Amino acid sequence: MNVQDPVRFVAKNLRVDLQLIAAMIAPATRVLDIGCGDGTLIEELFTTKGCDARGIEIDMAEVTRAVAHGLPVMHGDADSDLAQYPDDAFDYVVLSRTLQAVERPREVLRQMLRIGSRAIVSFPNFGHWLVRWQLLRRGRMPMTATWNRMWYETPNIHPCTIRDFFDLCAQEGYGVERWFAADEAGRRAPWRRFPRLANLFGEQAVFLLRRTGI
Amino acid sequence: MDQPVALSDQPHQHVTFADGMALECGARLARLTVAYRTYGTLNAARSNAVLVCHALTGDQYVAETHPITGKPGWWDQVVGPGRPVDTDRFFVICANVLGGCMGSTGPRSPRDGSAGETSTPSAPTPSPPWGTDFPPVTIRDMVRAQHRLVTHLGIARLFAVIGGSMGGMQVLQWAADYPDMVFAALPIASAAYHSAQNIAFNEVGRQAIFADPDWQGGRYWVSGRVPARGLAVARMCAHITYLSEQALTRKFGRRLQTAPKDSQEAISLFGDMFEVESYLHHQGSTFVSRFDANSYLTITRAMDYFDLAADHGGDLASAFRGTRTRFLLVSFTSDWLFPTAESRSVARALNRAGANVSFVEIASDKGHDAFLLDEPDFHRTLAGFLSGCAAHAKL
Numbered sequence: 314m315n316v317q318d319p320v321r322f323v324a325k326n327l328r329v330d331l332q333l334i335a336a337m338i339a340p341a342t343r344v345l346d347i348g349c350g351d352g353t354l355i356e357e358l359f360t361t362k363g364c365d366a367r368g369i370e371i372d373m374a375e376v377t378r379a380v381a382h383g384l385p386v387m388h389g390d391a392d393s394d395l396a397q398y399p400d401d402a403f404d405y406v407v408l409s410r411t412l413q414a415v416e417r418p419r420e421v422l423r424q425m426l427r428i429g430s431r432a433i434v435s436f437p438n439f440g441h442w443l444v445r446w447q448l449l450r451r452g453r454m455p456m457t458a459t460w461n462r463m464w465y466e467t468p469n470i471h472p473c474t475i476r477d478f479f480d481l482c483a484q485e486g487y488g489v490e491r492w493f494a495a496d497e498a499g500r501r502a503p504w505r506r507f508p509r510l511a512n513l514f515g516e517q518a519v520f521l522l523r524r525t526g527i
Numbered sequence: 528m529d530q531p532v533a534l535s536d537q538p539h540q541h542v543t544f545a546d547g548m549a550l551e552c553g554a555r556l557a558r559l560t561v562a563y564r565t566y567g568t569l570n571a572a573r574s575n576a577v578l579v580c581h582a583l584t585g586d587q588y589v590a591e592t593h594p595i596t597g598k599p600g601w602w603d604q605v606v607g608p609g610r611p612v613d614t615d616r617f618f619v620i621c622a623n624v625l626g627g628c629m630g631s632t633g634p635r636s637p638r639d640g641s642a643g644e645t646s647t648p649s650a651p652t653p654s655p656p657w658g659t660d661f662p663p664v665t666i667r668d669m670v671r672a673q674h675r676l677v678t679h680l681g682i683a684r685l686f687a688v689i690g691g692s693m694g695g696m697q698v699l700q701w702a703a704d705y706p707d708m709v710f711a712a713l714p715i716a717s718a719a720y721h722s723a724q725n726i727a728f729n730e731v732g733r734q735a736i737f738a739d740p741d742w743q744g745g746r747y748w749v750s751g752r753v754p755a756r757g758l759a760v761a762r763m764c765a766h767i768t769y770l771s772e773q774a775l776t777r778k779f780g781r782r783l784q785t786a787p788k789d790s791q792e793a794i795s796l797f798g799d800m801f802e803v804e805s806y807l808h809h810q811g812s813t814f815v816s817r818f819d820a821n822s823y824l825t826i827t828r829a830m831d832y833f834d835l836a837a838d839h840g841g842d843l844a845s846a847f848r849g850t851r852t853r854f855l856l857v858s859f860t861s862d863w864l865f866p867t868a869e870s871r872s873v874a875r876a877l878n879r880a881g882a883n884v885s886f887v888e889i890a891s892d893k894g895h896d897a898f899l900l901d902e903p904d905f906h907r908t909l910a911g912f913l914s915g916c917a918a919h920a921k922l
Binding site: 365367373376377380381382383384385386387388389394397398399402 | 853855856871874875878879880881883884885886887888889890904907908910911912914915916918
């Protein structure tokens with residue numbers, strides 16, 4: 314995808330990124346993929362794991378493509394549509410590289426862990442060394458492969474770092490069942506035991522959260 | 528517009544249930560006739576049946592030349608071999624709604640419940656039609672009549688129920704009343720209740736019919752003069768609501784049309800006539816040759832009564848609680864009769880019920896009528912959704 318295209322966020326590195334997420338999901342479970350795009354993950358989960366996977370997507374062209382491909386996707390957005398679902402409607406609720414673009418990230422996370430017993434969240438890490446370096450050296454908003462839109466047109470209104478996200482999970486009482494940092498292509502990075510290193514060298518992070526008390 | 532052509536009586540394929548049917552209003556029809564058409568072949572497992580529900584002025588002639596108008600079927604771009612609802616794959620059923628005028632029991636049917644549209648040679652004198660005494664029917668009554676037909680055809684579960692506008696209301700009613708009989712439900716350009724604005728437009732149409740002296744209190748069969756002018760005006764008014772400002776501008780703009788030289792009547796009071804006026808006159812006058820005024824009154828009323836949530840304690844989600852049906856809702860950007868917000872609220876209610884729901888808004892400037900027209904994105908969406916469902920149904 315051309316970076317000039319008016320997309321919500323940077324192009325998703327679909328295969329690798331989504332495969333890492335798919336690997337966290339148990340077979341034959343109920344999954345909601347928020348910001349599912351053309352439904353690649355949903356299709357993967359249905360065909361290879363027999364999951365009842367559904368999607369929500371804000372971009373109507375993507376929704377049409379997904380439904381025309383036979384996938385259960387509805388037009389909607391994370392900020393306003395999650396409240397409609399009943400408690401415990403899903404085993405997993407997935408939010409792939411969209412958290413930083415929603416209006417109320419904390420509320421979206423709460424809704425995810427209300428309607429699902431587990432949440433899988435991936436987001437681009439604003440703590441990556443190159444982002445820090447560019448801001449420090451040039452004193453201007455960073456432009457990297459991951460953060461590739463100018464500040465005045467980026468949909469990413471709530472960037473955070475891996476350490477910020479750990480803090481939020483602690484504050485909200487979410488259990489971090491698994492987590493890892495990855496590079497832009499979605500390859501897993503080896504700093505799993507060291508959040509500070511991951512925060513410096515991971516271009517994105519994937520978290521598997523669970524509601525505490527279950 | 529001034530040449531009243533009475534709706535001709537001609538036989539339609541039908542089934543008659545001699546035990547009749549009780550209606551929601553408490554009245555009972557002594558006999559129930561359901562006129563219908565089918566396309567394609569029912570498979571051995573009887574699992575590939577698709578029920579198409581028609582809209583207010585539609586009928587059962589979905590995908591074939593209409594016997595009265597000679598025009599192509601009203602959804603022949605959607606239903607047929609290789610079409611989104613593929614008759615090479617699915618067995619498609621469409622029934623004329625209860626209260627209609629294409630062979631199903633309605634205001635034109637004989638009041639005593641004798642053989643319906645087809646006159647039996649043995650019947651001594653034909654009973655007078657119901658006219659305006661036909662009991663008020665509801666969308667649920669229409670669906671129950673369709674249910675009788677589907678059961679009569681030996682089908683225990685429909686693979687899909689699909690319909691636009693009032694047809695979509697029937698789809699929602701099917702999914703709510705017979706969830707185990709509906710694998711997939713596709714309400715298109717529809718809503719879970721008829722809005723105040725839509726009731727208002729229907730009332731204008733009804734008043735136009737009442738105001739026609741030829742309506743004669745609904746007993747127009749006595750004089751043989753049908754309320755063609757009133758019904759045509761009703762159709763003209765309704766037709767505007769099926770289009771959009773963009774569509775009217777694109778098709779007609781402000782262009783004037785000049786009167787043909789040998790025209791009997793002045794083309795209009797003002798000398799000239801806008802093309803859009805001429806178009807509406809044409810829509811009105813062709814409509815009366817295929818529709819019955821009392822049926823129009825009956826069916827518009829049924830739409831007005833429709834409020835699925837009200838039948839479930841005011842909570843639309845509870846109409847669908849526990850459903851395993853897969854839903855596809857489709858709306859069109861320029862549809863102001865059944866706007867996207869109404870489809871979205873149905874989608875959200877289905878989410879609250881935990882249902883499997885797909886929801887797409889198709890970009891189109893053609894207004895409500897878009898669901899009947901050539902909209903490639905819509906057709907692709909329908910075809911893809913049905914294929915996806917077929918995979919899940921192991922069809």
